[in-house]
Amino acid sequence: GVELGREVMRFIRAKGHEASSKLAEERGSFPNYKGSIFEKTGKPMRNATVTTVAPTGTISIIAGCSSGIEPVFALAFTRNVMDNDQLIEVNAQFESILKEEGL
DSSP: OHHHHHHHHHHHHHOOOOHHHHHHHHOOOOTTTTTTTHHHHTTOOOSSSSOOOOOOOOHHHTTSSSSSSSSSSSSSEEETTTTEEEEEEEEEEHHHHHHTTOO
């Protein structure tokens, strides 16, 4: 189980780096390539990061970030957590604009 997961992720990482390197040859490396770990290896890279694990719902709450790349589905909503506790979630940009407008 765990070893298979490692093998799969090694494959995904290798293919991701390969694709990013090919894109760098076509379009140039990412803006902060100079001084990065990739410059030290001499490997051009289009992307500064290639693989990541998206934050889960719980981690995103703790980190104060989105749990994915999907569009915001509501500017404000109630999140049910733990033992039927509720958290009121308000989009930070929306809240900032409301404050600026005095609302």
